[in-house]
Amino acid sequence: MKRILILGGTQEGYALAERLVDVAGLEIISSLAGRTLAPRKPKGQMRNGGFGGADGLARYLRDEQIAHLINATHPFADQISANAVAAAGAVGVPLLRLLRPGWQAQADDRWIMASDIAEAASLCRREGGRIFLTTGSNDLAAFAGIHNAHFVVRVVDAPETMPLHDYVTITARGPFSLADEVALMNEHHVNLLVTKNSGGGATSAKLEAARKLALPVIMVERPAIALDPRSPVAEDVETAIAHLLAAP
Ligand code: NAP
Numbered sequence: 482m483k484r485i486l487i488l489g490g491t492q493e494g495y496a497l498a499e500r501l502v503d504v505a506g507l508e509i510i511s512s513l514a515g516r517t518l519a520p521r522k523p524k525g526q527m528r529n530g531g532f533g534g535a536d537g538l539a540r541y542l543r544d545e546q547i548a549h550l551i552n553a554t555h556p557f558a559d560q561i562s563a564n565a566v567a568a569a570g571a572v573g574v575p576l577l578r579l580l581r582p583g584w585q586a587q588a589d590d591r592w593i594m595a596s597d598i599a600e601a602a603s604l605c606r607r608e609g610g611r612i613f614l615t616t617g618s619n620d621l622a623a624f625a626g627i628h629n630a631h632f633v634v635r636v637v638d639a640p641e642t643m644p645l646h647d648y649v650t651i652t653a654r655g656p657f658s659l660a661d662e663v664a665l666m667n668e669h670h671v672n673l674l675v676t677k678n679s680g681g682g683a684t685s686a687k688l689e690a691a692r693k694l695a696l697p698v699i700m701v702e703r704p705a706i707a708l709d710p711r712s713p714v715a716e717d718v719e720t721a722i723a724h725l726l727a728a729p
Pocket of ligand 1: 490515532533535562679
């Protein structure tokens with residue numbers, strides 16, 4: 482029996498567990514970060530919460546005799562991704578990165594690229610106005626101290642404390658439709674969208690809506706670890722399964 486550890490919590494992580502759980506000879510364990518209040522339960526076994534850094538993950542891989550590690554976390558989950566590279570390397574366990582492709586700007590798009598959240602925040606300070614902020618609840622502190630903007634903040638779970646000056650919070654989980662995104666941006670008189678380049682279809686309608694309304698988009702680029710050459714990348718679940726089944 483080969484034990485597979487999926488660092489999950491993403492749609493791809495759930496889909497992969499669902500597909501692999503029926504493959505004979507494999508035992509599937511999904512690991513969730515433990516941050517969402519009511520996480521969906523993946524197929525197969527589940528564990529919850531951090532490992533205690535790269536050393537903790539390496540210990541887990543060794544103790545649980547994991548045969549293959551699959552990092553299916555979010556494209557911006559740079560810490561766990563770096564830990565996966567270090568731990569898999571230390572223990573000699575093969576690692577696969579399941580990483581959906583990033584969004585690409587289209588002809589009518591007005592993207593302003595930001596290399597990280599801090600740059601996105603300074604661009605917001607420069608632009609001001611009514612800003613639709615969709616970068617997630619972890620990164621709101623970077624936008625504290627901006628006084629020339631009203632933020633329409635969309636998050637999955639409302640944070641306990643909100644560091645922003647002038648804002649309204651919308652709690653919602655994708656997928657979102659184009660019609661709803663256009664309606665939301667119109668209702669709140671949004672003049673700027675801020676997003677990470679997460680990729681995928683569940684939250685891409687906001688980009689179509691911004692295009693339709695001719696709004697600029699501050700697009701936060703992916704961290705470098707997302708494409709670390711030490712872990713081969715599968716862009717979708719089928720490719721990941723093929724890679725895994727071909728492994729010795
Ligand atoms: P992270 O910053 O890379 O990870 C921080 C720590 O959380 C890790 O060091 C690890 O703790 C633990 N951890 C993360 N994923 C784990 C997993 N699958 N299993 C066990 N432990 C895990 O990742 P993050 O905090 O999840 O998020 C980073 C970025 O990704 C944020 O910008 C967030 O907004 C974004 N994100 C977006 C979505 C989305 O659906 N939009 C979902 C998730 C994350 P130890 O070091 O103790 O092992």
